[in-house]
Amino acid sequence: MSDVVLFREETATCGKKVAVATLNSEKSLNALSLQMIDLLMPQLLAWHDDDEVALVLLEGAGEKAFCAGGDVVDLYHACNRAENGGFAPEVERFFSTEYQLDYFIHTFDKPILLWGHGIVMGGGLGLMAGASHRVVTEKSRIAMPEITIGLYPDVGATYFLNRMPDGCGLFLGLTGASINALDAQYVHLADHCILSSRKDELLEKLIEVEWGNTVALNHQKLTDILIEFETQDKVEMPRGNISNHKELISSLANCERVESAVVNILDEHTDDKWLQKAQASLSHGSALTAHIIKKQLELGTSLSLADCFRLELGMSVQCAAVGEFAEGVRALLIDKDNQPKWLYPTVHDVDVKKVNEIFTSPWTEHTHPLRTFGK
Secondary structure (H helix, E strand, O other), X not given: OOOOEEEEEEEOOOOOEEEEEEEOOHHHOOOEOHHHHHHHHHHHHHHHHOOOEEEEEEEEOOOOEEEOOEOHHHHHHHHHHOOOOOOOHHHHHHHHHHHHHHHXXXXXXXXXXXXXXXXXXXXXXXXXXXXXXXXXXXXXXXXXXXXXXXXXXXXXXXXXXXXXXXXXHHHHHHHOOOXXXXXXXXXOOOOEEOOHHHHHHHHHHHHHOOOOOOHHHHHHHHHHHHHHHHHHHHHHOOOOOHHHHHHHHHHHHHOOOHHHHHHHHHOOOOOOHHHHHHHHHHHHOOHHHHHHHHHHHHHHOOOOHHHHHHHHHHHHHHHHHHOHHHHXXXXXXXXXXXXXXXXXXXXXXXOHHHHHHHOOOOOOOOOOOOOOOOO
């Protein structure tokens, strides 16, 4: 059996190294497992401290996906092993180690080039969001579809959804809409668009660069290279979708209640298949999740990145204990009947006490697993 993450180091002509980590589980679309996280974290730490390593490249094996999300099937089984209404230790461990990895990528000093080709969803987006240089291709398909499984956009989304243009974070969270390369740039999830066929050429170029010991200069050198490639490829990228519905999406920023936002989206009459699909995901998704997303984004406006991850860890553990998440995974990925029995039929029926329960941390400030973030 092959390793779920492959590591290699390419020696540049200047003698410095370009380190490469490849998520290596094509069959699962490189779904992020605990085993992957446990391999990635120490290796990234080693590369961070190695003066010979100038930059890191993160990629996914195969042509279909960088990473299609976290391994939620394992989490589903962990939830079922927990006592009714209790917390599953495996769930806490997965999310806490995942968020540690995501936070480390956000705070990594050296350049991290993430090749976001193909499907990038959920946990994959957590890896992508924090990279210093995020590349998407003509085949990139990015989404946070957690509303379809009764979870919520995590992996730092409390932070990065709040930094999108007006209404975009709420719209993408509520609908789980899939976006392409230009959309990703528009909402600040990607920095550069490059044709997928030029990946090998890009790596060859990285090998030729005179990398130095000054981190800031290495960042600029990588940026210059990516701009050079992007300038040649931009005309061949697919047109974006979000800008076509800017008026609707931006109006969501003025909705004080999630019920109003949901009505605005679902009542929009359109022939656009992209928006129709987004509406369908919202209408069939978890009503509880919709409320969670709205409150999550409201709280996130005043939180640091570290505090966002601390908030999300408590939310994720609580979501697993409530049972909505397990039911969503069952319907979509286990029994595949696509008939989840949500706790509430519509957003108008959701009990605010249940929403507040999700935001009640299981830990004190001094016992929180992520208490050292940002310290």
